[in-house]
Amino acid sequence: MTSPLLQVRDLSVSFASRKGQTAIIETLSFHVDEGETLCIVGESGSGKTVALMSMLGLLDPRSARVEGEALFKGRNMLQASERELQRIRGREIALISQDPMTALTPVHTIGWQIVEQIRTHTGLSRRAAEARALELLGEVGIARPRMVAEQYPHQLSGGMRQRVVIAMALSCNPSLLIADEPTTALDVTVQAQVLDLLRRLRRDFGSSIVLITHDMGVVAEMADRVLVMYGGRVVEEGQTEAIFSDPWHPYTWGLLDSIPPLDGPRPERLFSIPGSPPQPDRRPAGCIFRPRCRAALPECNLAPPRQRGADRNALCFLDEGERPVARSAARRSEEQPA
Amino acid sequence: MLTILLQRLAQMAFVMFGISVMVFLIFFATPGSDPAARIAGKNAAPETLAAVRHDFGLDQSLPVQYAVMMKKLFVTGDLVSFVNRGLKVVPAIVEATPVTLSLVFGAALLWVAGGLAIGIAAAAFRGRLIDRLLMILSLTGVAIPVFWLGEMTNLLSQNRLHDTLFFSWVPALGYVPFAEDPLGWFKALLLPWFTLALGFIGLYGRVLRASIVEIYQEDFIRTARAKGLSESRILLRHALRMSLVPFVTMFGLDFGALVGGGALMTEVVFGLNGVGKLTYDSLQSLDLPVIMASVLYASFFVVVANALVDIAYLMLDPRIRSN
Known part of the structure; x- marks a missing residue:
């Protein structure tokens, strides 16, 4: 078996706060294989973005403490010097950020910003880089690349800007593309276009994609594998089909049950997981999800074990035998809201 | 446009x-x-x-x-002062203008360059010792009153140390027209320039640092980092331009006010007969025609400087250009 493109082991991130260090991410481990799309799902504040930013060295080192190991092509990113990171960022790992409206520098033209990235990482001449920039803009489906290249970000719509951000991310043929909720800020129709674009890119360039999202619909459409995060930990991990057909963790049940069904009678109201995720400094001992869990057991006060199966795992006390019963019980209680 | x-x-x-x-x-x-x-x-x-x-x-x-x-x-330009018998007001202001302009332009060059240098250096090393030292130094600069600094400068360069190597080049107080003797003009104004500029250098350096640090919170800075750009490039090409907006705003106001007579303390201390000095004298003798004329003159420069600031905005930020 070849080693994965990205292997993260025991990643912990904590931020300095008034009360000392507050842990945001605790012993997070996952991997990304060549050419696969991994979706990381979870509510806001579950640490999805922080995990990947810490790996790229994009957190402020004065407030964030990062521990663990993140091997990208065998190199540990967390030990790399700033210079090495600069070579990897934008060249081998590219980032598509959440809000295209604010992701581009307002005072430079689109073309200038793409050319800048190309010229930072390659020895291309200005002219060749400009030609490449136009080509990229064409590839992401912009109709008049030459005109757009001369425009400033504020002159473009949100969807157009996200295409530009994607074109820029692709400019150096990265082997890993991190897309941080790339569709959250966009209209539904534009969302579909952007997802199409990402899928096509994976097919044409063979890059791996890490897609951060909280939209299970996007997950179903895009992911090969899914990582469910809650409170800074991976609570469940597995192949997409497996997760959707047989979710192990009660949190994943909740996420899946909150998707509106496509057929059958329209439910009176959609299910929602009660409560909200705990603040990082107020996470309960034992299982973090316990206060919101419909299947909580007395032993959930202790740290839950990791249940493992073929190619998947979940952080929960419920084992194979207990799961179906617990889930149907939870379903019933959902139908009769307190 | x-x-x-x-x-x-x-x-x-x-x-x-x-x-x-x-x-x-x-x-x-x-x-x-x-x-x-x-x-x-x-x-x-x-x-x-x-x-x-x-x-x-x-x-x-x-x-x-x-x-x-x-x-x-x-x-007709024939407004005459009655207090200061027979003084033609308009020619008096026209005569004083080049003195003030020379003083303020030179000082402005110094404080813009100094403010940029301090602001950029402090932002580049933010949180570290260099940053803290620069900020303390600029606060000191802001806190020193111009008249005191001017008097101290004079005390050193005109009296005590005038005959030493350092200050033997300093000419007697007063203004030398540029057209008559460019080098003399430069020598006569060098110390006044520094005196007037010092406080502004500190103030502008601090303001620039603060606005760069604020811009660093923006998403596009993270994008620039994720592109793999070097820190210096991120600072100079991505953060600095947007950070210049408050800097330019302040510059317009200060520059206009100084040319319009606000440099009077420096002018008085260094014996430069500029517009500030003229206004100062006319206020002391309640010379209404001169006050009236110099207020209008000052307002002219404030208004012009603000118009120039607006034009500078257009150049700094393309978003303003298009609407």
Whole structure:
């Protein structure tokens, strides 16, 4: 078996706060294989973005403490010097950020910003880089690349800007593309276009994609594998089909049950997981999800074990035998809201 | 772009007109006081008062008085001071202008360069020792009063140490016209420039640092980092331009105010007969025609400087250009 493109082991991130260090991410481990799309799902504040930013060295080192190991092509990113990171960022790992409206520098033209990235990482001449920039803009489906290249970000719509951000991310043929909720800020129709674009890119360039999202619909459409995060930990991990057909963790049940069904009678109201995720400094001992869990057991006060199966795992006390019963019980209680 | 410029020009003319009307009303239409008595100065003879009344059209309606005043200022330029017998006001201001402009332009160059250097260096090393030292130094610069700094400079360069190697080049206090002796002009102004600029260097450095640090929170800075750019490139090409907006705003206001007479303390301390000094003297003797003329002159520069600031915004931020 070849080693994965990205292997993260025991990643912990904590931020300095008034009360000392507050842990945001605790012993997070996952991997990304060549050419696969991994979706990381979870509510806001579950640490999805922080995990990947810490790996790229994009957190402020004065407030964030990062521990663990993140091997990208065998190199540990967390030990790399700033210079090495600069070579990897934008060249081998590219980032598509959440809000295209604010992701581009307002005072430079689109073309200038793409050319800048190309010229930072390659020895291309200005002219060749400009030609490449136009080509990229064409590839992401912009109709008049030459005109757009001369425009400033504020002159473009949100969807157009996200295409530009994607074109820029692709400019150096990265082997890993991190897309941080790339569709959250966009209209539904534009969302579909952007997802199409990402899928096509994976097919044409063979890059791996890490897609951060909280939209299970996007997950179903895009992911090969899914990582469910809650409170800074991976609570469940597995192949997409497996997760959707047989979710192990009660949190994943909740996420899946909150998707509106496509057929059958329209439910009176959609299910929602009660409560909200705990603040990082107020996470309960034992299982973090316990206060919101419909299947909580007395032993959930202790740290839950990791249940493992073929190619998947979940952080929960419920084992194979207990799961179906617990889930149907939870379903019933959902139908009769307190 | 051109329409914006023309709009600005029209606005400027309008603002100038408004200011002139206000200044005129303050001096000529304040209830319960006789403008003739004030123009003529204290203890004026009845004949002088009569002459003033006739001369300024004070027996006629207010609009006529305004027109007469503006004519004296801008058309015939024959406004005469009665306090300072026979002083022609307009030529006096025209004569003082190059002194003030030389002083303020030179100081502005220094403080813009110094402010940029300190702001950028402090932002680049933010949170570290260099940053803290620079911020303490600039706060010190801001806190030192100009008149004290000027007097100390004079004390050292004109008296105690004048004959040492350091200060033997310093000429006697006063202004040397550039056209007569460029080197002498430079020597005479070098210390006044530094004196006037020091506080501004500190202030501008601090403001620039603060706005760069704020811009660093923006998403596009993270994008720039994720692109793999070097820190210096991120600072200079991505953060700095947007951070210059407050810097330029302040510059416009300060520059206009200084050219309009705000540099008077430096002018007085270094014996430079500029507009500030002229205003200062006329205020002491309550010389109404001179005050009136110099206020209008000052407002002109403030308005012009603000228009230039607006044009600078257009160049700094493309978003302003398009709407």
